[in-house]
Amino acid sequence: MQIERNEIRCFHAVVEAGGFSRAAERLNLSQSAVSQAIANLEHRLGAVLLRRGNPPQLTEAGIRLLRYAETVLNEERETLADIAQIKTGALSTLSLALSPATNARFGIALLREFSERNPLTRFKVTVAPSREIVHGVSDGRWEVGFGPLQHTMPDYFTVYSCFAETRRLMIARDHPSREALKRDPQATLRTLPLVTSYLDEAARRPSGDRLRNAFASVWEVSHMELRLALVAEGKAVTYVSNLVTELPPELEHIEGLPFSSIERQVGVYHLRHQPLSQAGARFLALCRERWNI
Template identity: 30%
Template sequence: MTVNIPQLRAFLAVVEAGGFSAAAAELGMSQSAVSHAVASLERELTAPLLVRAAPVRTTALGERILPHARTALSAARSVEEIAAEAAGTMTGTVRLACTPTVRQGLIPDLLHHWSEDQPQVTVRVFEGDSTEVAAWLGDGVADAAVLIDPPPGLGIHLAEDHYRAVLPRDHPLADEPLVDIGDLEDDQFLISPNNCEARIRTIHAQAGVPFTPAHRVRDLTTLVTMVQAGIGVTILSEVSRSLLPPDLVLLPLKPEMSRHLVLTGPREGPWHPAVRALAESAAAHLARSQL
């Protein structure tokens, strides 16, 4: 029996992309080449690994093999990393997971920076909530992730992201250098029920102000539109600044609170060869931009 890395890579791509056509686009191969690689793997194992439906799904055997295939590819990437470090170059595709706010407010600038600083590395972005991001990193769907307040020592610190009050530009407090959360008690408070809610609750609790949101809005764009319309005010992190239209202001908040953004590979197992290079490059870039 001979199982090789291209076969495993094709198998994983089909599973993660949900079909042969999408996997072919992901790998930069023809659909027939992907089909041939998977079929040859199945012949070696003398059993089907995939149910060819829409979307494609794994058989019982395929599901058992999946984590081992990911481990094998991770090991291959470790070998590539050693060779790349020796040669002084980094290549490949990195699948990066992050939350919507980070995806919209931080990642576009980093993608532009990486395209210049690490031109041989392709970064593909997966957007999800904090739970999804952690799960994707843990099970190998993502090679790297921007995590919020992870355990100390994990990954490379990118930024300290402070929370700010978001007000219409014609709000009575819009020209103040600092907004006390207590001064917003008369405004309707809008909240997006995501990973930031616990911190926003803490801000209210530290100030002794009741946390009584008037509206809960899942989509960030809708939340911003409602503040624009004068329906209420909200709190977002500093990384959201680039997403706000000119008729809204983002102001320092009292009590002060922030979150730490960290770019990391998986906690267990080898990192993709280019992840550390991307993380160090991003941290240096963001530090320079704050000078």
């Protein structure tokens, strides 16, 4: 046995309006159609729901059905309201992770334009190291990642390359090992620590990713300003993206090494087989429009 939605609607309207004729007006139906719907419902349930009168009186069965009808119709109203808000972006959340350099160069401008286009959309935005973003999007922590792309991105991502980035190896100008670097850069670097943003699990690194072996040790410091300050104080060396425009004046580029500069592509990506939220799709569209991809 199944209760038809149109019969529930008629029953609720009769109770709420206090009569069959007023319910018919509210539903834009004939009074006979409303009466027939109630009769069909009572026949299907095998119970009297309303004692006819002015106004009709609910029976015990009618009281129970009214609670059900209110639940169903309220849920319907809330669902329709939610869908209407989702269509405008009001109930959608942009779950995004940006790399520090990408955020420094484009974060404010991107989020400003996105919020102007989608004023009701909520934000959940994180700045994180690039490799952590890859793992985080894979694990579902973030829906969309925007940062440097690995040489081989996982095939379960949809990837859009936006622009190129150059990362340069930097040291303090007055570092005690500066002259030694000019004479024998590779040997000298093996005495210096590299400060980087993220030490991932070795099992999750791409094969052949052994650049860190060229340094004495590796320090993990996720905060970009702190990394730059440590290098400016002569404590370590680090790679700095050309997207970062405000550098401490104490830093200079270490030249003459195969890895003095590293070229990378920066792009936006998400899980291929998981539908994007409306907010995610709109952010992706903004990026594709901005970089003509």
